[in-house]
Amino acid sequence: MPKAYVFTRYGGPETEALAEVDRPSPGPGEVLVAVRAAGVNPIDWKVRKGYRRPGETDTRTFPAVFGSEVSGTVEEIGAGVDGFAVGDEVFGNAMAGGYAEYVLLPAAITAHKPAQLSFRDAATLPVAAATAYDGVRQLDLPAGATVLVTGAGGGVGSAALQIARAFGLRAVGVASEGKKDFVESLGAVHVPSGPDLALRVRAVAPDGVDGAYDLVGGEVLAEAATLLTDRTKLVTAGAPAAEVEKVGGARVERARNAAVLDEVAQLVVNGQLDPHVTRTFPLDQAGEALRTVEDGHARGKIVIEVSA
Template sequence: MTQTKAIAFTEFGSADVLHPVDVDIPEPGPGQVRIEVRAAGVNPLDHKIRSGAMNDAFPVELPHVPGVEAAGVVEAVGEGVTGLMAGEPVFGRTLTGAYARLALADAGRLVIKPDTLGFAEAAALPVAGETSYRVFEALALRTGETLLVHGAAGGVGSLAVQMAAGRGVRVIGTASPANHAYLRALGAEPVAYGEGLVERVRELAPDGVDAVLDTTGLEESIAASVALAPAERVVTIGSPVAAGKYGVAFSSGGGRGADRGGPAAEELLALHAAGRLQIAVHRAYPLEQAADAHRESEAGHLAGKIVLEP
């Protein structure tokens, strides 16, 4: 067998451009491993790239297989790889598109998956965990402070809430009322977004909050953020345009030097081992239904992460 199944798009557009394809089986180079993907995370960046909206910041060659994170089993190792061998369960960032049955990864960016963690749950951790850890560093978040998280029930937000709470930070999270009980279970004090948000947050924190993580990129969320916290302690991962308009930081990650995936995974696995980590998989779709997964991801209002299972 020289080819394997994947999902790709040959043109930018709606979710309809995603379709199954046969691709060459990738061969691991020095320091790389090939993994048999058991679950791949679906992220907002995936459909932003697919639509063409991010082509200036994240240009891709067509046809393109989406996906940047996966959990699976090591199938083959490249030259110089130590500490990983065929058959070991792992999770982390991928080098080739994760919407595939086989994908390559840098061995140094993979983490051994404990038996107590399912593949779907593990696939929900790399991007959201690294993003939260990196933003917390940018915010200089400290124990005893109050953090506001916009979109707190989503894939990034739900992990950010738990990581912050685990550090002794008070967390207020915005979400639809249907997700408020879920947020309380994660350790956050929920508030509804929309008109009157600033006043609702001030009912919980009369002097405002110390820092804000915005996962939505919505102008109304960022405008509320700068009314509640100093602009220099507001970070959005949703929109560089809105960030510039309101004078707050935009964080996208992606650079190897800035990657904080290792320490983020260590922190998350410590919470998991202590029984203090809930990983919500909003829904698991078969790989062939990637277009449906993108449509649901774009619609928002998720409780946790969407994953694909080859």
């Protein structure tokens, strides 16, 4: 039977296990993919602890497979699916967990992997890079404008900095002092995180900023808002809608379509976006991969390589 890394109930790492699971069969509008690589994201451990995405109300069925972004090759095609064939190299958003040898993907949120794009890098794009892309697009800033990105040292933040630069924006990234070199290597101005953030940002952007992409929430979001003349140019993927709406901003509106995946893949192929995969782990070490992200010390992206 195929293997997957699962959690058996809500809680901490003690709920996790490598398990044998049934091989799924694609339904209408779905493709079955043999996974080559799976991206690791903070949402993975948050879901294990009981977090539900906005709008989710269903009770989760256990054991539940971790992960939500993968790359691999098409094994089977469900009814009504056009544009894919068995053997196609693809990447996309997993329907029910990506830390697995086989996974179902909705065809509408699945893209063909360019030959120049590695499976490892492709697996990082459906969540982190696509979220970064959606947020920068939503800000809709003109070339030459200055955008502030909080939480700039993580997977979404580092992608947002690079996508902003690709759009001709000046990027200012807020991250810990230990990630200064990393943020600057992405072509952004680094601002150390911590209290009195707004003062440090104004030191490098005396007139404030034209837009802000928050990935932290709380006091960081509140201080970022004070730097903006137009609060509609504040978006967050790090705070609930109610929290950001209080300061005049909005949640990032996720496009969740294959067109965005094609766009971010092309940015990688063109050399404008580097996913910065800093560590990879085999499937049987998925717990260690998840700890690296859950502990908050990951720089760039962590990937689980399922097969060669």
